[in-house]
Amino acid sequence: MTKFITALAFLFTFFVVAAPSFAAEPAFFSRLSAKQIYVKDLQSGQLLYLKDAQRRMPTSSMSKVMTAYMVFDALKKGEVSLNDEFPVSEKAWRKGGSKMFVEVGKKVAVEDLLKGVIVQSGNDATIVLAEGLAGAETVFARKMTAKAHEIGMENSNFMNASGWPDPNHYSTAEDLGILAEHIITDFPEYYGFYSIQSFEYNGIKQRNRNPLLFRDDLRVDGIKTGHTEIGGYGLMASGVAPDNAERRVVVVMNGMKSEQARAQETGRVMAWALNNFENKLLVEKDKSVKNVRVVYGRQDTVAATVNEDLIVTLPYLDKDMVKIEVVTKEPMQAPVKKGDQIGELRVITPELEPMSYPLYAAQDVKKSNIVSRFFESLSYKLFGAPQ
Incomplete structure (x- = not known):
């Protein structure tokens, strides 16, 4: 089932926003x-577009992004350094599929192994890293799964470090999107590995398999391809908008029929996502949207705010035709705690269904004293509560 989505799935960690749709899905998606x-x-x-994004699928070599996440995490914690060297086991040396061509019995620097995994997609390099960090690939795979669940990849399970086919090794496009986002935001100091276009090791130079890295018309800087006979051809990719370097898009696609289809389809979706939308700052963090009436409090009003900058992605045709409505629970009854949800902000444009975002109390409002509350209550009974 395909769903074209334009609202935040989770603007804040504890508030789920309804997902409105465009009036018409671009024809090429079909x-x-x-x-x-x-x-x-x-x-x-x-979220700009979803198609079966929560369906379990073989992840093939896109699993190696999770392997790299584990290595980046160890680097950041100081448990290992890029100059550390790990030995190559016979298991790693014998592993089939795409290879870095490490030699059994030799030691290889972590930095080179990362390039072997990210650029060359070496199955052998993933095993060397797994064994170097956890002692055994099976132990490392269990740690991969635990970390994946920790960062929100709830529908993923890893049986090995490379993505080698296994019925119990799976993820979803949504989970891989979450992983891509975490790689980018958690480890900006290491994300540059994914933009390396080629790497030579042991006299063998291999080109990065990500076809979008070589597109001059797209500002794509990562992240990883994958392919198995069962899962088809896949790609996790990320790039920034040509007119706004702060605007970054993640695309995950899987199940394509060939390398050519992968290059063409992912390129078209990425170009659409980067070139047909503009991000607009509607409300700044902590800025008052409205003063909401409060009864039985030491203050008569409380400011309603958003607790993050409210940025909305809009089609170019809609960017100057945005209407904002504020709906609040009014009057509020004291006490009101800072951070209490006290209303919502609705964004309306011609092409989109309304989008809703939570509004929060900007400060505490304590109860007034008992005498004040008595006379306020009496006034409301005689003249009605304020509207």
Whole structure:
């Protein structure tokens, strides 16, 4: 089932926003062979397109992004350094599929192993890293799964470090999108590995398999391809808008029929996501949207605010035709605690269904004393409560 989504799935961690739709889905989406699609604007947090994004699927070499996440995490914690060297086991050396061509019995620097995983997609390099960090690939895979669940990848399970086919090794396009976002935001100091276009090791130079890295018309800087006979061809990709370097998009697509289809389809979706939308700052963090009436309090009003900059991704045709409505629970009854949800802000445009975002109390409002509350209550009974 395909769903074209334009509201934030989770603007804040504890408030789920309804997902409105565009009036019409772009026609080219119906011609894509990809079985799973996930497109998200990271600046606004807005989901732009989903197709079977929560369906379990083989992750193939896109699993290696989780392997790299584990290594980046260890680097950041100081548990390992880029100059540390790990030994190559016979298991790693014998592993089939795409290879870095490490040699059994030799030691390889973590930095080179990361390039071997990210650029060359070396199955052998993933095993060397897994064994170096956890002692055994099976132990490392369990740690991958635990970390994946910790960062919100609830529908993922890893049986190995490379993405080698296994019926119990799976993820979803949504989970891989979450992983891509975490790689970018948690480890900006290491994300540059994903933009390396080629890497030579042991006299063998290999080109990065991500076809979008070589597109001059797209500002794509990562992240990873994958392919298995069962899962088809896949790609996790990220890039920034040509007119706004702060606006970053993540695209995850899987199940395409060929390398050519992967290059063409992912390129078209990425171009659409980067070139047909603009992000607009509607409300700044902590800025008062409205003063809400409060009864039985030491203050008569409390400011309603958003607790993050409210940025909305809009089609270019809609960017200057935005209407904002504020709906509040009024009057509020004291006590009111800072951070209490006291209303919502609705965004209305010609092409989108209304989008709703929570509004929060900007400060505490304590109860007034008992005498004040008595006379206030009496006044309301005689003259009615304020509106």
